[in-house]
Amino acid sequence: MSDQVTVDEVADAMFELVSECYGKKNLKPMDVTKAMIQKFGEDKCSKQLCKEAIRKLMDSGRTIYSYVGGSYMTLPPPAAK
Amino acid sequence: MADQKRETPRLDQLESGPWPSFVKELKKSRKNPMTEDLLGQLERSYEDKVVHWKHGGLVGVKGYGGGVIGRYSDVAAEFPKCAEFHTMRINQPAGWFYTSTVLRKICDIWEKHGSGITNMHGSTGDVILLGTTTPELEPTFQELTAAGFDLGGSGSAMRTPSCCCGMSRCEWALYDTMALTHDLTMTFQDEMHRPAFPYKFKIKCSGCPNDCVASIARADMSIIGTWRDDIRIDQDAVRAYVAAGTFDMSADVVDRCPTRCMHWDGKKLGIDDSNCVKCMHCINAMPKALRPGTDRGAVILIGSKAPIMGGALLSSVIVPFLKIETPYDDIKEVTQAIWDLWAEHGKNRERVGEFIQRIGLGSFLEQIGLEPCPEMVMQPRTNPYIFYEDESENAEG
Structure with a gap:
């Protein structure tokens, strides 16, 4: 069993993904979670870890939720940075 | 201006x-x-x-x-x-x-x-x-x-759970709706404040089958109070209703029973409780004479929604009877299992009822670990072709 990645590592990878997709594709939290599990592997990255990483990103304000028919993860508007 | x-x-x-x-x-x-x-x-x-x-x-x-x-x-x-x-x-x-x-x-x-x-x-x-x-x-x-308040749910999240006034004011409450609602709200704070589902998910708790919060039509998960023993009958009070002439026992009560499980011979009211579906019509009609049984709990139904994306759906039974007791682990386990499956495989803006329709109830039950039972059948099947897996396997063997 490999060592788990840390919450901060997952949060950084999530932030990178959300930044890459900004303005191109709406990402739901589950899309981001699935991408992280694929990136790090199921043995290193769990759904619970992703949940904690999303919470960290939201509480810090690095990412925010948007609502466009459904709820998505995105970057805060430039004025709020 | x-x-x-x-x-x-x-x-x-x-x-x-x-x-x-x-x-x-x-x-x-x-x-x-x-x-x-x-x-x-x-x-x-x-x-x-x-x-x-x-x-x-x-x-x-x-x-x-x-x-x-x-x-x-x-x-x-x-x-x-x-x-x-x-x-x-x-x-x-x-x-x-x-x-x-x-x-x-x-x-x-x-x-x-x-x-x-x-x-x-x-x-x-x-x-x-x-x-x-x-x-x-x-x-x-x-x-x-x-001031002690918090925001509720919106977006693709668990929406703020709600309930009827339950035991605080209603004699029919068959479990403590307010306690359960408060507990679920506090347990699932993350699911309410941080949307992680394909679409909204509403939980409503009704204390009895009268369903005053209309959970069966408005909640993805309805938790409705019920009982599994016999309706308690006070035959003297039944006869008093008839003697008062306020209603016609046959037309207003017995003939309105949806499963025809009641009979009235002019002196005594009989109920075949094994065929009673706990609709509460008779109890509502004669509250002084009939009361719910004492082995109480709730039925959990799933899948109702208003017609926003697709048509309206009513909830259907997923757990026929569950004792509602703290710390409510059984309800939480079922809820979590449903969310895990739906969150991973649900399409964007697909409510859980629509998800079940798409993948089939059998597959849904298998994946959340519940055994099928007759109460889950909404209507008789119309497809006459039935494939009996065990029999065909035996025949091949």
């Missing part, structure tokens, strides 16, 4: 009937310029036969993905004071009990930071605070939390 009264001839007609009028109530708040422009925009909508609100976007409070619904006017140049008119959903107390002091506090906060207009309560059950601007969201949230 907001500093003058806007003419609202169409809205004025809505004050003319004998019933309560939201226009009349709005006009009481027109000292607030936001409300004056709101009345103007609403009049314009009646004139144009078009809603002039856009909703959604990026508004919210830090860390939360729910509780604030962004609203923007698409005729903001004409009605600048309600250019931004965001809604805040506030988690209501279970059973909607308040003191007047608390209500006054909420109203004071909202008059300070918003339009002062409230909706007590929205269809999800929350206190709805209507109309504020983006800069006022965070200060409003801070004051509300200091």
Whole structure:
């Protein structure tokens, strides 16, 4: 069993993904979670870890939720940075 | 302009009937310029036969993905004071009990930071605070939390659980709806404030089959009080109802039983409880003579929704009977299993009822680890081709 990645590592990878997709594709939290599990592997990255990483990103304000028919993860508007 | 009264001839007609009028109530708040422009925009909508609100976007409070619904006017140049008119959903107390002091506090906060207009309560059950601007969201949230309130759910999240008044005021409550609702709300804070589902998920708790919060039609998960032993009958009280001549026992009670499990010989009422579906019609008709049994719990149903994306659905049974006892681990386990499956495999904006229809109830049950049972059958099958897996395997062997 490999060592788990840390919450901060997952949060950084999530932030990178959300930044890459900004303005191109709406990402739901589950899309981001699935991408992280694929990136790090199921043995290193769990759904619970992703949940904690999303919470960290939201509480810090690095990412925010948007609502466009459904709820998505995105970057805060430039004025709020 | 907001500093003058806007003419609202169409809205004025809505004050003319004998019933309560939201226009009349709005006009009481027109000292607030936001409300004056709101009345103007609403009049314009009646004139144009078009809603002039856009909703959604990026508004919210830090860390939360729910509780604030962004609203923007698409005729903001004409009605600048309600250019931004965001809604805040506030988690209501279970059973909607308040003191007047608390209500006054909420109203004071909202008059300070918003339009002062409230909706007590929205269809999800929350206190709805209507109309504020983006800069006022965070200060409003801070004051509300200091007063002991929190935002409710919105977006693709668990919506604020709601319930009937339950044991606090109702003799029919078969479990403590308020306690369960409060517990589920506190347990699933993350699921309510941080949307992670394909779409919304509503939980409503009704204390008895009368289902006063209409959970069977309005909640993705309905938790409805029921019992599994026999209806308690007081035969003397039954005869007293008949003697009083207030209703016809056969026409009003026995013949209205959906499973025809009752019989009345003119002296004694009989009930075949093994065929009773606990609809409560007879108990409602003769509350002094009939009472629910004493082995009480709840039935869990799943899948209802209003027709937003697809057609309306009613909930169907997924757990026929469950004892409702703290710490409610059974309910939480079922809920979590459903969420895990639906969150991973549900399509965007697909409610859990639609998800079950798409993958099939059998597959759904198998994946969340529940055994099928007859109560889950909504209607007899219409497909005559039945494949008996065990028999065919034996035949091949």
